[in-house]
Amino acid sequence: MSRIAVIGGGVAGLAAAYRLSADHDVVLFEREGTPGGKIRSQSLDGFLFEWGPSGFLSSAQELQALIAEIGLAEALTPAREAAKKRFIFWRGKLHQLPAKPPDALKMTILSPLGKLRALGDLFARKGGGSDDESVYAFMQRHFGREVAERLVAPALLGISGGDAATTSLAAIFPRLRDAENATGSVIRGMMKGPRKACAALRTAECRRSPTGSPNGSATACAPACKCNASNAAASRGASSTTAARRSPTR
Numbered sequence: 001m002s003r004i005a006v007i008g009g010g011v012a013g014l015a016a017a018y019r020l021s022a023d024h025d026v027v028l029f030e031r032e033g034t035p036g037g038k039i040r041s042q043s044l045d046g047f048l049f050e051w052g053p054s055g056f057l058s059s060a061q062e063l064q065a066l067i068a069e070i071g072l073a074e075a076l077t078p079a080r081e082a083a084k085k086r087f088i089f090w091r092g093k094l095h096q097l098p099a100k101p102p103d104a105l106k107m108t109i110l111s112p113l114g115k116l117r118a119l120g121d122l123f124a125r126k127g128g129g130s131d132d133e134s135v136y137a138f139m140q141r142h143f144g145r146e147v148a149e150r151l152v153a154p155a156l157l158g159i160s161g162g163d164a165a166t167t168s169l170a171a172i173f174p175r176l177r178d179a180e181n182a183t184g185s186v187i188r189g190m191m192k193g194p195r196k197a198c199a200a201l202r203t204a205e206c207r208r209s210p211t212g213s214p215n216g217s218a219t220a221c222a223p224a225c226k227c228n229a230s231n232a233a234a235s236r237g238a239s240s241t242t243a244a245r246r247s248p249t250r
Contacts, residue, residue, distance in 0.1 A: 001025050002024050003024065004025070004027070005026075005027050005028075006029070008030065009028055010039075013028060018070065038053065039053060039161065050158075053159055058078075088109060088151065088155075090150055095107065097151070109150050114146030117145075120142075120143075120144070121142040123185070124142055124184045125184045126183075126184040127184075134164065135168075135169050136164035136165040137169075138176065138177075153165075159172075
């Protein structure tokens with residue numbers, strides 16, 4: 001049996017060490033005092049605070065399978081209705097995030113100029129970003145610095161524990177890229193819906209092809225983005241699930 005060293009005790013490192021331990025002697029190295037990476041819980045005055053991501057989408061089948069395999073399926077609980085109310089702490093105050101798109105204009109975390117700049121996405125044209133653009137760069141390009149810095153960066157930290165400036169948009173939010181490719185504007189692309197946005201993108205790809213197909217062959221145009229019927233159904237059925245670690249409430 002070979003001996004393997006795994007560097008880093010975050011989610012990826014722990015999962016890799018678990019898989020490898022079936023056939024190898026595994027040693028995991030972590031510089032922090034506890035494993036878990038960005039995922040960490042702290043009890044304070046009867047409340048439970050999460051330092052990083054606190055949940056995941058129930059449509060993540062691979063993660064669901066891993067949780068069941070390690071015997072933690074019974075420790076999961078669906079997110080409560082109150083979890084839909086999200087806040088960001090900025091400059092000494094809590095700012096509630098909008099529950100509906102029209103409420104975005106009432107956000108206190110953005111200045112009037114910041115809100116006006118965000119609406120500039122409606123007039124965005126296709127292209128302009130790199131193939132492997134970061135989440136921060138993409139959002140700043142479409143909605144401005146305030147949205148990227150005050151909304152997107154902390155929101156991503158809560159979702160994945162990652163840095164928006166170094167996290168790949170294509171890896172974590174591919175549908176935003178699909179919306180941009182379809183209409184140029186993220187807002188207009190999302191308003192069209194996944195199916196209409198993909199249809200627009202397929203049409204654009206076909207028009208660019210000399211034979212009427214994206215790859216230049218005589219075959220019919222294939223879908224150019226990931227929003228087929230199965231993905232749409234999965235999205236409709238997805239719900240947020242969090243680990244069942246409850247603290248006393250007041």
